[in-house]
Every structure is written in structure tokens, then in C-alpha cells.
Amino acid sequence: MRKLIGPLSGKLALYCSDASISRYLAAQSWNVKKAAKMLKASLKWRLDFMPEEIRWDDVASEAETGKIYRSNYKDKHGRPVLVMRPRCQNTKSLEGQMKYLVYCLENAVVNLPKDQEQMIWLIDFHGFTLSNLSIKVTKETAHILEDYYPERLGIAILYDPPKIFEPFWKLAKPFLDPKTASKVHFMYSDDPNSKKMMEEMFDMSLVESAFGGDDKADFDVNKYAERMREDDEKLSSFWKKDDNSASNAQLTVTADPSLEPTNSDSDSEVLDEKVEKPSLDVDEEESSIEETLPGSNSTNANVKAV
Missing domain, CATH: 3.40.525.10 (CRAL-TRIO lipid binding domain)
Known part of the structure; x- marks a missing residue:
């Protein structure tokens, strides 16, 4: 997973703890490539939405x-x-x-x-x-x-x-x-x-x-x-933790060169290029009754575990 994700810094590195990576793996039935793609999409979303x-x-x-x-x-x-x-x-x-x-x-x-x-x-x-x-x-x-x-x-x-x-x-x-x-x-x-x-x-x-x-x-x-x-x-303190050790640990992993950042803004750029961001047209009229339930998708969707 860390090899596929590549080196990260700052809050993204802090987010990618072993426990967090394990959750993504479990959600994708331990398929490493699918889990890595899912995690990279989450990292891209966190950069854009800034939930923290x-x-x-x-x-x-x-x-x-x-x-x-x-x-x-x-x-x-x-x-x-x-x-x-x-x-x-x-x-x-x-x-x-x-x-x-x-x-x-x-x-x-x-x-x-x-x-x-x-x-x-x-x-x-x-x-x-x-x-x-x-x-x-x-x-x-x-x-x-x-x-x-x-x-x-x-x-x-x-x-x-x-x-x-x-x-x-x-x-x-x-x-x-x-x-x-x-x-x-x-x-x-x-x-x-x-x-x-x-x-x-x-x-x-x-x-x-x-x-x-x-x-x-x-x-x-x-x-x-x-x-x-x-x-x-408490939230502010959590995200101000010193993440140098976590970041450096990830940098020691041999990553796919195409995923490696080249400057301080590269986390966002890399994820923009490598992540196929999930899309959802919330204005689309839906007639399927199952889509009114939490966690449901269209009948042909690949549903992930919450």
C-alpha cells in the first residue's frame, strides 16, 4: 500500500497511519490495488474539502x-x-x-x-x-x-x-x-x-x-x-502533531517514481493526476427505490463496505 501511495508529507502522512491503511484494505477485501486507489481518492478529497x-x-x-x-x-x-x-x-x-x-x-x-x-x-x-x-x-x-x-x-x-x-x-x-x-x-x-x-x-x-x-x-x-x-x-492539537517521523518513514519506501512528489505542492498535483475522483450527480433524478437508503448505489455499482 505504501509503495503504491508513494511518499506523503504533512497531514496526509499523518492520516495514513497503519490503522487507516488497514481500514481501506478491509473495505476492499484486502485487494491492495483497489485499496490504494480508494485511499488516494480520499487523500485528494481531503486536500480539496479540508475536513480537518x-x-x-x-x-x-x-x-x-x-x-x-x-x-x-x-x-x-x-x-x-x-x-x-x-x-x-x-x-x-x-x-x-x-x-x-x-x-x-x-x-x-x-x-x-x-x-x-x-x-x-x-x-x-x-x-x-x-x-x-x-x-x-x-x-x-x-x-x-x-x-x-x-x-x-x-x-x-x-x-x-x-x-x-x-x-x-x-x-x-x-x-x-x-x-x-x-x-x-x-x-x-x-x-x-x-x-x-x-x-x-x-x-x-x-x-x-x-x-x-x-x-x-x-x-x-x-x-x-x-x-x-x-x-x-483537541482536533487542532491532533493535526499539529509532529508528523516528521511518519513522513520520513514513508519516504524510505521505494515508491513508483510516477507517484513521487517533486515540490512542496506536489501532493495535490500527484493526486490530481493519479486519482480518478469519484463523481456523483446529486441533481440527477432517481427513480430506483433502493437508492433512497443510506449506503445504496445503482444495481450495477461495486458497493464498498462502510
């Missing part, structure tokens, strides 16, 4: 309703928990929504314990209606997760989804990578098995009442803003 530079004040307006937030508890394996409430969507800007999603993902990653690489999603469907469903948002969310955050999702819990989701899932599941499909769980407040699974995963005294827990507090954006500003400092 997003701060709370850049996305605060998207967060006001609590449509996505990181809970102040983790599961019993130490995995951060992102709570999502589709009914609380408060903006129409696809760019703004994706920027906030990326901010939340980066925040969850920086809060991972040393022995963990994945996070949990708890999706609250109470009050959900079809008007809350956006094919554009769903497709772009799937695109970002599959291509740029592979193997970051541990489990996605869809809590009390409307019955209409069940036929959607049956249609979409055959087109998903089996590993991804196995991570999605439908749970219901009136189902004893769901209650048991939640209790096995979480300390329910800390979990929101919407998921059967004891915490009845409402989302407070002001308190959350304080937490996120503290985390912003």
Missing part, C-alpha cells in the same frame, strides 16, 4: 435543532455514538448539510479511544415522515461514508423506523456489501429483543429516552456548543 479545518462556528447553524450530535456517552466497547434525528432537518443546503456531517464524523474520529476505529449511529425515527426523506442527501451521505470513511461504522441502529422502511430495505439489501448490510439493525421500542440488544450495548441510564434510556433531557445547543469548541481545540 472545519470548526463549530462554521457549522453551528446546521446543528441548532440537534439533527446530528455526538452523545456524551459511548457504547460498552468505547465507541463514540452519533445520534441522528431526520425529523429535525432545518436547512436545504446540500453543501451545508454535508459539511456538518463531515464535521460530526471528524469529531467522532478524534474522540475514538486508542483501541477503537469505529463509531455507532443511533437514528431516531420518531416523528419521521416521507417529507424528511431526501434522495440527494442520502446519496451524498452514502458517497462520503463509503468512499472517504471506510470501516468507520460499527453499527447503525434504526430505532422505531416507519413500516414503509421495511420494503425499502428488502429491495436495497441485495445490492449492498454483506458486511455493510449486517451492520444495520432495525429496533423497536415495543420489541423485547430490541430492548435486550440495547441493554447489551449501552448503559441505558445514560441513553436518551427516545431510545428507551433514562436520560430525559432535551438537546441543548448552547451546552453542545461548549463541548464542540473544546473538541475543536
